[in-house]
Amino acid sequence: MSRIAFSPARTRLPALAAALLIAAGATGAAAAAGNGQEGGAGHRPREAAALTGTAKLYRPAGDDITFSFDAHLAAKDTMDPEAAYGTFSFRHVFPDGTSGWAKAKVDCLVTGGKVAVVTGVVTDSDTPFKGKRVGVTVHDQGTHDRLGYSWVGRDAGNQQLPKCVSSAPFEKVKEGSGDFTVLPWQPIYEQPKG
Template identity: 75%
Template structure:
């Protein structure tokens, strides 16, 4: 191997090593495991959009941008952000709502968010709803509080929802859950 070929090989190897390192750092940042120097990791988050799987042809989309700041780590009711959902039926009718987040709890890859509906074309403006998400990559799951016979009468407390029982339509799930890491006082003895 001549010197020019050796030098090109070294440069290519160095470039590949830098790309691998940058990719690993980007993955760590995206997962919430690392944050840039001097910045606090937010306490919890739920972001993303997905469509629910419905074989009858319904088009149901949920979107989240919910966050709990690091300074509010032990108070999930200080969460902020927005959520929205839209349900278009095969017959052409539809309903939609947007809301303001009032609580966010996450554990591992599961999140529960509640909030008050602030805009809608339905009769539920001002009502609190709860939504749960299980972040499983492209196979996310979702649940919501307005299920059951008494859904119209319920007065849902903050931080509550059902299990994530709905499947997300293949290829549409991009929910990201940042796990909450509560800090407890040590036991006194």
Template identity: 65%
Template sequence: MTAALCTALLLTAVTTGAAVASGPHEERPPREAAALTGTAKLYRSAGDDITFTFDAHLAAEDNDDPLKATGTFEFSHYVNGEGARAQVAVDCLLTGGDVAVVSGLVTDSDLPGAEGERVGVTVHDRGRHDRLGYSWAATGSPAEGGELPRCVSSAPFEKVRKGTGDFEVVPWQPRL
């Protein structure tokens, strides 16, 4: 009987301690439905300075609608001091595994005619060997393109410059 009493007391102490440690009212916030974050420079043998930065998110409560994604992304491309940059307001985010496709409308740019145009980018998160593609690879300059649908881009054909890729993709898990 003494052994049974000691075992009961020990079990009570362990389970009570676990309840106190985790807190009776502590709730973990829901995981966001999808995300794409990070910055990288693209590799070009001619020395082009090309940078992409992402801060795109799909909230947990919007899991069924990737068109409710929020955030921004930016890109710039300069060669010998000439080039342009753009800031984009996210209007769609789809992710699967380690690949993300994000699109949005250009809100600020020094490329004449680019503001108000939709662009899309694809990222393949491969650790320090990330890859990237963009809609204007097939459609021409964002300032010259026609109406691009949301969440449309190209395959991630560009290589990220060694040591710069820190993209992180949170995979979408739609309810099917």
């Protein structure tokens, strides 16, 4: 009967080295995949929430409607969505060539999963919305994003919209026109004491 000669120390050393490499890789991957609230040396913390991108809405009648977002909530403001900053804008060109546009300064951003609600006060516009708060909701579904806005209904021009409020995302984004990206908000809740 032949015996295979091997040294237990030679076998254990490569196995230990492999285990250490796997553990180091797993630890690094876990840190990179974490909630990002803490940054390591040279790394900035992940922002608390964001809504970015530009796309056109689908309208079979030929309307050209574009929404653009650059809204952010810094990591240091994780528990204060009203500390959000940035802008969003929209432009609607009707089939007859008439148009309306507006640009708003963000005053609240809340995201959950792939849905974002952003509100802001219109700072510049050729519509009656100038100086008023409006809200927009985006559902980030890749190439099939959806969008909704607060100015629906007969009294849209008279509404007094609170921060962080909008409607369901009832509009479809025109295929191939762009893409919205939602960074999910991850609130940090205090643990009960005792």
